[in-house]
Structure formats: C-alpha cells, structure tokens
Amino acid sequence: MSDAWVVVLVVGVGTMLLKAVGPVGLAHRELPPRAERLLDLVAPAILAALVVTETFATGRSLVIDARLAGAGAAVLLVLARAPYWLIVICGALATAGVRALH
C-alpha cells in the first residue's frame, strides 16, 4: 500500500471515530445540569479559538497578514448587523485586496 493510502485510511477512520465520540457515546445519557451548562459553552470557546488560529496562525507562528483584513472587515460588518453571506464575501475580498497590494 502506498504512503498516501496509509494516510488516507488512518486519518479517515480516526476522524470518523473522533466525530462519533459524542453522538455515539453519549446520545441517550441524561447529563447532570452542570455538565449541560458547560457543554452549552463549548461553542463560544472553540469558535473564539478558531478565529485566532484562522486569522493569525501559520504553522506554529502567530503572524499578522492579509487575513487580518478579512477578520477586521467581518468584525465591522457584524457590528453593522450585515448578513452572513455578505460578511464572508467581504472577508475574502478584503484579504485578496490586501494581498494584491503587496
């Protein structure tokens, strides 16, 4: 088997198992109120972490580059209550624009 296929199969099976942990392992459990409350807070925690890594991370470095223009445009548009699709398009345009200027 080629290296590529080893990676495809191991990563594929591993990822499917990671995705299944919650819906397969915990679906029918009644959780204590505190656990429910903490699980409800997973979304802001992970999405905030993803904002940081998607905007600043390149490998193990934190860098300021054109992506910051996209994220910055998104913050302004969120404050202006713009719809999602407009925020995403402007994020791409701002990033591509800054990149083109360099």
Place this chain on the structure above:
Amino acid sequence: MRRVKHTSINRAARVGIPVFPGAFAIGISFGVLARTEHFSSVAALVMSATTFAGSSQIAAVTLLGGGGGGTVAAAIVAALLLNSRYAPIGISVARAFQGRLPKRFVEAQLVVDESWALGNGDRSLILGIGAILWVLWVGGTAIGLALGSVIGDPSRYGIDGAFAALFVALLATQVGTRTRRKVAFLGAAIAAVLTPFTPAGVPIVVATAAVLVGWRRP
C-alpha cells in the same frame, strides 16, 4: 415523511448559504493541491468523502508531499490533532442524536464546524447543512483534481480570509451573555498562547477548557 425531509433540506440550504461557497472553494483547492502533491485522484476523493475536514486534509497532503521518511506518521498525527476538536464538538450536540448506533455513527459524520455552529443544536438543521456541505466538498475536490493547474494558488482569492471572517460571524451569534463573552475571550487567549508551543489543533482542543468559567453560575 418525504415532505418533512424536503422542507428540512430547504431550511438547511437557506441557513447554510453563507458557508456553502467557501466549502466548495476549499474543496476545489484541496483537489488542486492533492494533484500537485501526486496523490492519486481516487485517494484524494476517498479522503474527502471519509475525513471530510478541510484543514486536516490539506495539512496531511502537504506534510506527506514533503518527501522523506517519517512523513507518514507526521501527516497522520497532524491531521488527527487538527480533528481532535470534533470530540468536544460532538459531545456538545450529543443530546440531539437519537436512534440506533449505526444511524448515530453516520449522522455524526455530518457534524462539522459550519453545520455545528449554524445548526445550534437543531439536529435536522445540522444534518441538512452537513449533507449539503459533504456534496459540495467531495464535488469540489473532484473539480480541483480535474482542473488542476488551470486554477492556480487558491489563496490568491482570499479564501483563507473568508474563513477567518466566517468564524468571526459565527462567534458573534454565540456571545449573547457575559459568561459566554468571558468564555470566548478565555478560549481565544488560550489558543493564542499555545499556538507557538504545540502542534496545530492542540490549542483549539485545550481552549475548550474555557467552559469551566461556567462552573458556578448558570
């Protein structure tokens, strides 16, 4: 029954509109990349269909393409670390999933970043958006493989910036209370502090610890 399904797909299509073009575009860029890194088309398509997680696939293919021994292990570890966030993500929506084990296993595959964040705990919405994303992702990969060099470097189009913007927009829907804002700040801080010191993916999983802010207060 059929009508119910039809309406829920319509609803998913409407709610998911902002994330579909991005997923399609990243799918295309994954296909282009896989071709330049000498992945066979079948391997790339199988990876998109099973792994179905953009950043990890791109990391795996890039690391493997680097050449030399030991890169197989590096590619696998990097990709799985990047996807380890799906454990806490899946646990956070586990309550919404019912039915027999095989059904839950298959449905769990459709819980990806965007379907999870936009679906907000609504099972049919998560599955509808996830299913559409899967089709666009695998289809995009196929187009990228076919067109290859015609398209060129996808970062030219600002797709990475679109993802940063998307997560800003998704986060904005999740910070309605003081506690949730505190959790978000702490999660962002943990990710920023850890990024230089840990492999990619680890900062996001550890940032989940920010939920402990809610230990006392409702």
